[in-house]
Amino acid sequence: MSATIYIPCDSSALSLGAERVYQAISNEAASRGVDLRIIRNGSRGLYWLEPLVEVATPDGRTAYGPVQVRDVPSLFDASFWNGGDHLLRLGLTEEIPYLKNQERLTFVRVGVTDPLSLEDYLTHDGYRGLRRALELNPEAIVKEVTDSGLRGRGGAAFPTGIKWNTVLKAPADQKYVVCNADEGDSGTFSDRMIMEGDPFVLIEGMTIAGLAVGATQGYIYLRVEYPHAHRNLNAAIEAAYDAGYLGRDILGSEKTFDLEVRLGAGAYVCGEETSLLESLEGKRGLVRFKPPLPAIQGLFGQPTIINNVISLASVPIILDRGAEFYRDFGMGRSRGTLPIQLAGNVKRTGLIEKAFGITLRELLYDYGGGSASGRTIRAVQVGGPLGAYLPESQFDVPLDYEAYAAIWAVLGHGGIVAFDDRVNMARMARYAMEFCAIESCGKCTPCRIGSTRGVEVIDKIIARREHAENMALLRDLCDTMLNTSLCALGGMTPYPVLSALNHFPEDFGAIRAEAA
Amino acid sequence: MTASPWNRDHIRDIVRGSKERPGALLVVLHAVQDQLGYIPPESVPLIADELNLSRAEVHGVVSFYHYFRDTPPGRHTIHLCRAESCQAMNGGELEEHAKKRLRIDYHETTEDGAFTLEPVYCLGNCACSPALMVDQEIFGHVTPERFDEILEETRSTS
Numbered sequence: 273m274s275a276t277i278y279i280p281c282d283s284s285a286l287s288l289g290a291e292r293v294y295q296a297i298s299n300e301a302a303s304r305g306v307d308l309r310i311i312r313n314g315s316r317g318l319y320w321l322e323p324l325v326e327v328a329t330p331d332g333r334t335a336y337g338p339v340q341v342r343d344v345p346s347l348f349d350a351s352f353w354n355g356g357d358h359l360l361r362l363g364l365t366e367e368i369p370y371l372k373n374q375e376r377l378t379f380v381r382v383g384v385t386d387p388l389s390l391e392d393y394l395t396h397d398g399y400r401g402l403r404r405a406l407e408l409n410p411e412a413i414v415k416e417v418t419d420s421g422l423r424g425r426g427g428a429a430f431p432t433g434i435k436w437n438t439v440l441k442a443p444a445d446q447k448y449v450v451c452n453a454d455e456g457d458s459g460t461f462s463d464r465m466i467m468e469g470d471p472f473v474l475i476e477g478m479t480i481a482g483l484a485v486g487a488t489q490g491y492i493y494l495r496v497e498y499p500h501a502h503r504n505l506n507a508a509i510e511a512a513y514d515a516g517y518l519g520r521d522i523l524g525s526e527k528t529f530d531l532e533v534r535l536g537a538g539a540y541v542c543g544e545e546t547s548l549l550e551s552l553e554g555k556r557g558l559v560r561f562k563p564p565l566p567a568i569q570g571l572f573g574q575p576t577i578i579n580n581v582i583s584l585a586s587v588p589i590i591l592d593r594g595a596e597f598y599r600d601f602g603m604g605r606s607r608g609t610l611p612i613q614l615a616g617n618v619k620r621t622g623l624i625e626k627a628f629g630i631t632l633r634e635l636l637y638d639y640g641g642g643s644a645s646g647r648t649i650r651a652v653q654v655g656g657p658l659g660a661y662l663p664e665s666q667f668d669v670p671l672d673y674e675a676y677a678a679i680w681a682v683l684g685h686g687g688i689v690a691f692d693d694r695v696n697m698a699r700m701a702r703y704a705m706e707f708c709a710i711e712s713c714g715k716c717t718p719c720r721i722g723s724t725r726g727v728e729v730i731d732k733i734i735a736r737r738e739h740a741e742n743m744a745l746l747r748d749l750c751d752t753m754l755n756t757s758l759c760a761l762g763g764m765t766p767y768p769v770l771s772a773l774n775h776f777p778e779d780f781g782a783i784r785a786e787a788a
Numbered sequence: 789m790t791a792s793p794w795n796r797d798h799i800r801d802i803v804r805g806s807k808e809r810p811g812a813l814l815v816v817l818h819a820v821q822d823q824l825g826y827i828p829p830e831s832v833p834l835i836a837d838e839l840n841l842s843r844a845e846v847h848g849v850v851s852f853y854h855y856f857r858d859t860p861p862g863r864h865t866i867h868l869c870r871a872e873s874c875q876a877m878n879g880g881e882l883e884e885h886a887k888k889r890l891r892i893d894y895h896e897t898t899e900d901g902a903f904t905l906e907p908v909y910c911l912g913n914c915a916c917s918p919a920l921m922v923d924q925e926i927f928g929h930v931t932p933e934r935f936d937e938i939l940e941e942t943r944s945t946s
Contacts, residue, residue, distance in 0.1 A: 283913065284915055284916050284926075286926060287913050287916050287919060287928035287929075288916055319915035322916075456910055458871030458872040458909070459872060459873045460912070464912035497867075497908060497910065497911050497912065498912060500926075534811075534815065535815075535818055536814075537817070537818070537853035537855040537856055538855035539853050539854060540909060552811050552814075553811040554813030554814055554815075555811075555849065556848050613915070615914035616873045616876035616914065616917060653872055689872045689873045690876065691876045707871075707909065710909075
């Protein structure tokens with residue numbers, strides 16, 4: 273009678289030793305004659321507990337963590353495979369408050385299933401969305417997505433249904449669905465977790481998108497820095513082809529959808545949609561002017577849906593449960609849920625999928641448990657390297673696209689990076705300019721030149737050379753980059769820089785203004 | 789160093805394996821670098837010829853992307869993350885330690901040819917900062933002490 277245990281193959285879990293734990297448990301089981309069935313699942317996203325080992329018991333999945341190789345003998349002594357008591361035993365996984373208090377719509381299967389088992393996917397409501405989509409006409413599929421209120425989860429937050437409708441209405445004999453899997457923002461890993469932990473949901477979402485607009489070819493543009501995601505995606509795509517969920521005549525529908533992964537090559541700017549399309553076409557990732565929109569003239573000049581991983585991965589549940597179900601979550605014009613990624617100097621880092629409306633303070637302290645270092649959290653960058661740094665006074669603004677925009681902050685892809693009071697905000701502002709200079713595609717002057725000058729001006733400020741003049745010059749430079757750059761790389765680099773200047777002036781040698 | 793006739797055919801084979809795909813150049817360059825560890829400058833005219841592109845276009849793509857390299861790497865490549873989350877968890881201290889320990893700067897290879905050090909901007913391991921990747925293996929919560937351990941482990945298994 274074999275026991276089933278789960279050891280993650282998620283790359284962050286691996287980075288903390290999960291593969292060695294797997295080997296140690298396999299070896300110990302063999303030497304003790306314990307019959308174990310080991311499933312390599314995705315991560316539950318409770319990263320302070322990884323490597324997290326789960327055991328299937330009659331009461332449900334029971335968790336042990338964080339498990340290291342040295343803990344394995346004592347775990348076996350305690351008959352952990354039967355849910356036996358042990359110092360590392362955490363109880364039922366889904367009762368852990370951090371996980372229990374989430375609203376997992378997109379991440380419902382991550383950590384639960386075997387990511388490479390199509391059978392497991394189908395048992396857990398997989399491909400119900402596609403089956404429903406096959407019964408609808410294209411306009412009806414698009415309407416469902418529009419009515420759900422889904423907005424681009426990559427960060428631009430453009431209404432997904434409107435984008436799909438534009439592609440549907442554009443006449444062409446070849447259309448494409450492109451998935452932007454170049455998750456380049458520091459502090460973000462939700463795309464990675466889906467591709468490693470539930471790749472079928474992305475495949476299903478892209479297939480539905482193809483049906484919605486008449487696109488027969490899909491590409492997943494994956495950053496080269498995600499080798500595990502690459503392996504899992506390729507394996508899942510092959511399994512989907514074998515079972516008739518991809519290729520010609522999907523599930524006997526006579527519809528075609530082909531899908532392949534294409535690797536990026538270490539360029540942050542290729543996360544910008546037009547730069548990505550250039551890269552897919554085998555060129556330098558230069559940004560294109562818009563109009564024309566990719567929806568009308570995209571990949572190889574054809575109408576193209578280009579969406580983020582989470583946007584596409586949210587489509588199956590919308591088709592399965594209906595637009596109203598998804599729309600019911602959230603606030604204002606931010607409908608549905610956001611898989612928030614809590615990172616940086618936080619005690620309990622992880623993936624928190626919640627309806628829009630939760631505050632940063634709740635995330636940092638109720639979920640996160642405060643800083644990892646034990647020191648005060650002084651600044652938090654939300655929305656990636658092009659997002660503003662928030663001071664403590666802004667921690668109560670609800671996570672909502674419009675609410676963040678109103679305070680000149682960026683919700684973006686939902687990444688949160690916390691810094692403690694040792695952070696030097698002038699250095700972080702300098703890094704923002706430096707990163708822009710390194711990653712600039714070079715096409716427009718404000719970004720290409722402005723970023724390099726920005727580093728130089730901040731260096732002078734830090735050295736207190738002609739301080740007042742350079743402070744004014746830095747703001748002027750930010751104004752130029754903000755208003756005249758071709759894309760968000762140059763255009764939003766001023767967000768972290770200005771937020772650092774405005775909220776942490778003392779780090780620049782300036783006097784903090786009296787509060788009004 | 790000129791490519792021998794044997795190398796030229798090898799590269800032509802690699803290129804021909806992928807060149808029919810739409811937008812093939814990045815696929816081709818990845819295939820070449822996967823096999824050879826880098827993209828030899830001498831291969832650029834060959835690749836251009838096979839894909840009916842100019843040498844400037846191919847050179848332009850190789851030089852645009854940080855991941856593509858035109859010199860051979862060491863036996864192992866260490867990609868050290870410089871991005872914000874890793875910085876928030878003492879990544880700067882790790883960076884200084886790595887450079888001192890290896891006695892090289894970014895984009896350089898140790899004298900014994902064992903390690904090449906490269907910066908990377910995000911491995912998606914931000915919940916376990918600071919992070920680095922050695923070849924294709926990712927490590928999290930890397931302290932200077934852990935860095936030294938990783939070097940030793942890598943040396944002993946190669």
